[in-house]
Amino acid sequence: MDFALPQAYLLGLIVLLGVVAVVVGRQVLRVRKQEGQLASLERRCQDSTADAASLYELGSVQLDKRLFAQAASSLKRAAKLSASEPAEARALIQNALGFALAAQQNHKDAVRHYRLALKARGDYPVALNNLAYSLEKQQKGDEAVELYQRSLELEPGNRTATKRLKLLRPNG
Secondary structure, rough: OOOHHHHHHHHHHHHHHHHHHHHHHHHHHHHHHHHHHHHHHHHHHOOOOOHHHHHHHHHHHHHOOOOOHHHHHHHHHHHHHHHOOHHHHHHHHHHHHHHHHHHHOOHHHHHHHHHHHHOOOOHHHHHHHHHHHHHHHHHOHHHHHHHHHHHHHHHOOHHHHHHHHHOOOOOO
C-alpha cells in the first residue's frame, strides 16, 4: 500500500512519455519525408525542362514548409508553362500562386492571380474565399461579402465563408 501511489505516478509518467515519444517520432518522420520530397523536386525542377505539374508540386511542398518566396517563384514558372494544361490545373496553379503572394502580404498581386484562377474555373470556392480575403485586406469589404456569398452558393457548408461573413456583417 505504501508504494501504490508512487508506482501509479511513475506508471502514468512512463505512459505519458511514451505517447510524447510516438508523437515526436511521427513528426520527425513526416518532416524528413517532406525534406526528401522537397530535395527531389528541387533537383527535378532545376533545369529548363521542368513541366508545370512538377513545378506546381514543388510550389505546394514549399507552401507547406512556409517557404513563400520560393513557392511564389516555382508557381510563377508553373503558371508560365500552364497554357496547355486543363482549366482545373491552371486554376490550382493560379490559386496557389495567389496564396503564396498573399502570405507575403502582397494582396494586390494575389488578387490578380485569384481572378485568373476563377477565370479558368469559375466554380472554385477556395479561390473565391481567397480572393475575398485579399480584398478584405485591401479594404474592399462589399466586394468580399459578394464573393463569400457566391462561395456559399457553390458550397453551402463552407465554414470559411460563413465565418468571414459573420465578421464582415455582424448584424446581418
